[in-house]
Amino acid sequence: MADKLAVFGGPQAITVNEADAFEWPIFEKEDLETVKIVMSESDYKFYEEAYYLEKEIKKFFEIDYALPVVNGTAALHSALFALGIGYGDEVIVPSYTYWATVMPVLACNGTPVFAESDPGTLNIDPEDIERRITPKTKAIIVVHLCGLPCEMDNIMEIAGKHSLKVIEDCAHCIDSEYRGKITGTIGDIGCFSYQATKLLPGIEGGMFITSNREYYERAVALGHYERLPGLPSDSEYKKYQHTCFGFKYRINPLSAAIIRVQFHKYERINRQRIENLQYLEKELENIKGIEVIRTPAYMKRNYYCFRLKYKREELGGLEIDKFIAALQAEGLETGRERYVLMHKQPVFNERNSLFPWSYNTEKMPGKTNLPVTENLYETILTMPTFTRASKNLVNQYIEGIKKVVANAEELKNFEELNIKDIPDMDWSGFDHPVLR
Ligand SMILES: Cc1ncc(COP(=O)(O)O)c(C=O)c1O
Structure with a gap:
């Protein structure tokens, strides 16, 4: 017994x-120390933290372009904008993920199309991706869930066959690898999150990486007016330096500084x-x-x-x-x-004039059948x-x-067993430690 x-x-x-x-x-002594140092920099030199971080990330990933952003959600929005996703374009996404993988598709007026997850890996199922492709499909967002890489060979092959772009949502990774290639560098654009729970925590923060100049410049134009004057003189986006495209996605320099310190010691x-x-x-x-x-x-x-x-x-x-x-x-x-599960959420199941499927409810992402997931x-x-x-x-x-x-x-045979709900974090009751 x-x-x-x-x-x-x-x-x-x-x-x-x-x-x-x-x-x-x-967070250790040097993380706290760096915040103090950055805060005491004069003449707005603290803004340089983002550029130092960018340089280190480019070197680490051996990639041409890195753009630090305010969070991972902004990285994903920038990626979709960079690819030109617009009204009615379909983007294949997993349903089993955090909302930020999916919702920026709506921010671009695109339509998320949900694909099944593979029960063996919990990641998006490449075969099901292929089944969901239509003439309107423009891109696929894959998530390396919990840090386990997706089957990237199969995904890239499908994308190539159908001329689709691939965004890797690497919010759960720093240096996961697929057949020796680091995640974030396999698809067209890699997006990272440095939010407080993440493997490389900057409290908030994110990163957009790509080897495509056009995608980088479009991401800059979307949310980094301060970088526009620095684009090469032949860039067609330079002229938008006084307006940008309506977003401000610059990373907080304090976060950039913390991320740099964490990055140097993430393995330990x-x-x-x-x-x-x-x-x-x-x-x-x-x-x-x-x-x-x-x-x-x-x-x-x-x-x-x-x-x-x-x-x-x-x-x-x-x-x-x-x-x-x-x-x-x-x-x-x-x-x-x-x-x-994203496809079950009200936003994908109601008629709402904000969304492209509003006039064709048959196309509502919530109507998707995902029995395996x-x-x-x-x-x-x-x-x-x-x-x-x-x-x-x-x-x-x-x-x-x-x-x-x-x-x-x-x-x-025991009836009186009740599962304890682990409550979601509720920020509203937080007592401010300084302003108490
Ligand atoms: C899979 C996934 N994608 C994107 C994000 C968004 O990152 P952020 O919270 O930095 O906006 C998260 C954050 O938890 C995530 O888990």
């Missing part, structure tokens, strides 16, 4: 109490997260009821977040919510997927990223999972 579950009054699997086990971002700062998650993956590989998302040998992945799949059928049909509730009772910080979504388990956790804590997580798996049969 396996140990008694905590839900039945047994001892909890998690006994280690590590206050900083999941701490992120990790992320090491414990990677070691812990790779160990967890290995230890969970052969546990009934759990499927680990595998990394193919030809990829190097980052771990922005960590997801497992629950296999109900292997545990006698035990519902996922009961499984999670039992894990939570053991002290594990686990839950259901926190992203919502919807089934997959019901199986996702979230785990912490163990950024500073000891091996001891990771081992207790593994033991906690094994304990619940071993008691699945008993749990099945």
Whole structure:
């Protein structure tokens, strides 16, 4: 008989109490120091931080153009604008992602067309991309979800065959690689986020990279009036220097400075997260009821977040919510997927004169059928990223999972199990630390 579950009054699997086990971002003395230094620069020299960051990013990615921006969402908007996405153009996107992958398509008056995610990788399914192509399709946005690269060879081949452009949403990566190529440099444009939870946290910030001069200049014209005079004299965008195209996407210099400091040490700062998650993956590989998302040998992945799949059928049909509730009772910080599926959202399911499909409801993105993604979504388990956790804590997580798996049969008949909702962050109640 396996140990008694905590839900039945047994001892909890998690006994280690590590206050900083999941701490992120990790800011050290030099991060704070750099903010002070930048703030004390005179004559607006702090604006140069963006240019220093740009230079370092270009060198790292060995790419011709890098444009720091205010956040990852702005990078994606800039990318779509750079490609000339306009009214009625279709852009193929995953539904299983954060909203910023999809919503900038609307900002360009384009129509997002949702494609299925591959249950083996959680990433957009190349075969389904191809099925969704129409004469109106102009581009594909792929997301390397949680830091695992998409199947870029297949995606680039499809894009080439149909003359489509590819934007890589690299919000979850720094240096993931696909067959030796760094993500963000494989498609036409790469977009990164440096928001506080990200692997390279600048509190806010983003990056647009490309090797195409025209795309770079268009992105500059969209939101960087201050860079327009610096464009080459033959640039057709230089003349817009007094107006820009209506957006101001310049990165905050303080964020640029923090990102630079974090960039110099990202390997060290992320090491414990990677070691812990790779160990967890290995230890969970052969546990009934759990499927680990595998990394193919030809990829190097980052771990922005960590997801497992629950296999109900292997545990006698035990519902996922009961499984999670039992894990939570053991002290594990686990839950259901926190992203919502995009194609189910009201914005894609209502008539609204703002959107191109308004006069042709058949074309509403919300009418898309994504049975594979919807089934997959019901199986996702979230785990912490163990950024500073000891091996001891990771081992207790593994033991906690094994304990619940071993008691699945008993749990099945237990009715009073309620999953704890991990609440979304609510900023409204924040007490200002300085202006109190
Ligand atoms: C997949 C994905 N794309 C884009 C973004 C947008 O980045 P930002 O928050 O910097 O605007 C995020 C942010 O969480 C993301 O997760």
